[in-house]
Amino acid sequence: MKRNVLIIGAGGVAQVVAHKCAQVNDRLGDLHIASRTKAKAEAIIDGVNAKGAMKVPSVFRAHAVNALSTAEVAGLIRQTGAQIVINVGSSFVNMTVLEACIETGVAYMDTAIHEDPAKICETPPWYGNYEWQRRDRCKAAGVTAILGIGFDPGVVNAWARVAEEDYFDRIDSIDIVDINAGSHGKYFATNFDPEINFREFTGTVYSWQKGAWQENTMFEVGQTWTLPVVGDQKAYLTGHDEVHSLSARYPQADVRFWMGFGDHYINVFTVLKNLGLLSEKPVKTAEGQEVIPLKLVKAVLPDPASLAPTYTGKTCIGDVIKGVKDGHPREVLIYNVADHKEAYEEVGSQGISYTAGVPPVAAALLIADGTWDVGIMANVEELDPKPFINLLNQMGLPTRIKDENGDRLLSF
């Protein structure tokens, strides 16, 4: 049994985490949220209270923290008595927050791979560069550290594990397809922090195929996928966290990640990239000012959180898994459809934030009740997927499966 949750971060995903924690605070205990700017954390709590989201009257407190400082985070953990830390701050702070959790012996979660601000696209497997180097120390300290427990990575990893357990004797390929068929009505916007968003697409695209890392460039390999609700959608081979852990568990399988992009997004991205405006290296203006182009691009783009009120349409994220069962070839699609407007109405965030923010709260419940309190570092596919999927079915992110037996809710 673990109790009391500390949320690190105060962006769109943190807001979803806050609302969802509040809805089950009878099982999670005290809630805390900490951000570099305390006012942002306070605003999230105000939103939670405005919705009357707290299931039972209890503590929900805002804090200021510099999450790049392990000592500050550890101090806050001790001060709040939190036994579960949900880190949904910038990917740059993951390792300092994890270190604080190891130091204080509490459970850690994040939703994206650690990034060094000075590096783009490190060598695969990405988890090997930072996270997995701390596996032994987590084990020695008995610290539960769940990596990448958002939607993708996260839920899509659990689906692969379900496929392994129930649907295949041998998995030959896992294609994770992420389609946002929603519309935000702006000329151009990214669905989360533009700086992190663009970093995903400016480096090498790694995929795991034929037992080896394959390298491509962004938008080099595209394919039209036909998915439930959203229909035919063009998606492109993209480097993504889960490819780097699933390929370790399923080395015999091809593991690829596909992200949907409209022609307009690709055009704007291509113009910005080719002009050098997505660079993180400072350039000097004629007036002698040093400017990092990507920081300026971030500044002129809409704040992702501002998109939520008018966002409409659906997302569909699925695992297309092929392999063999009982000697016969088989193909299964395991997927979720989320709705931007419904997400906004429930928690004040758009659908992309919603799909990323609900899963760590489900995981927190599983750590709180002991089910997932495994005392080691784990990627999601290493954990029992079924209680997690059952919880998500109740929490607004139902898993569906489509195979030779039809299209239906998946539960256990």
Place this chain on the structure above:
Amino acid sequence: MKRNVLIIGAGGVAQVVAHKCAQVNDRLGDLHIASRTKAKAEAIIDGVNAKGAMKVPSVFRAHAVNALSTAEVAGLIRQTGAQIVINVGSSFVNMTVLEACIETGVAYMDTAIHEDPAKICETPPWYGNYEWQRRDRCKAAGVTAILGIGFDPGVVNAWARVAEEDYFDRIDSIDIVDINAGSHGKYFATNFDPEINFREFTGTVYSWQKGAWQENTMFEVGQTWTLPVVGDQKAYLTGHDEVHSLSARYPQADVRFWMGFGDHYINVFTVLKNLGLLSEKPVKTAEGQEVIPLKLVKAVLPDPASLAPTYTGKTCIGDVIKGVKDGHPREVLIYNVADHKEAYEEVGSQGISYTAGVPPVAAALLIADGTWDVGIMANVEELDPKPFINLLNQMGLPTRIKDENGDRLLSF
């Protein structure tokens, strides 16, 4: 008789002016070139010497000047003994340089309308906002001030005057068409200072039609023009200096300016504009740095001067003039074709700079020998066009005419 030339500016056009002045320095006397950064002016003189461009051994000296200071420019005019100032610096310095010429009683030339850095696209006629307000003072001081003596404005204005004198009893329309069919081989670049280049296209597009100012937006009105050498080319109604003076002399005529753009240019421009990256208003990054987006865009784009060595292809700029002669409708095209590679080989600059930089040197010769030393402020169409066109024919920018009698060199 006026002698000794001071060139203000050290960009691509200034380089052409320097080379062309050197080629006729027996008639112009001492040469001086001044820029905010003295090293840039020195580099231009080095290039002139490397080409052996000086016709006779004489003075060609570099100076540092802050051209936003009338006192500094006036001091430099006195120090150098220059009687002719060719201002090809940024459009922002025009009025301070003109004031220095009025104060010292020397001849002034520029190639583009004055701009206030804080304003985009002022009310028409643009010359009325700054230049023409100084007409009386030029006249009182006996100062020859020739406005807009580049190619367009400049040569195209002289062509309109030729049409008035020799080809029409009544002019009904003047369409100035500017096509650059050259290729610089870069993903994207502007042909002159990006900051000034983009400012041309972000404001209201003014044209003079049916006796009144018409307002459009950039790329709203497009038309395919068929021109000699460059063939069919799409061009767009664009706000441009010469429309603002020609409409005063030919108020009965429609006066329009059309600039050729490829789809790629329009796409990049549209993306940058819609994202707010062409704005001159500072934005604040998440880190609190204030940045003017347009300054950063300028910094990431290729230096226009760097395009010259590999630039290939032709430019074609022409006046399509319609009207009536001897009771019959008539249409005449007066035009020039320039070649980027030939320009580079002669003066080290690309064709766009070449077409802008040669005309003020022809004008300097006409001021030096008294022909154009009119002692007043004048737009080019107010001056005798024929000696000017004859000089340009000899200096690398031949004027051709195409009408019912064929396509031929125009000379007098």
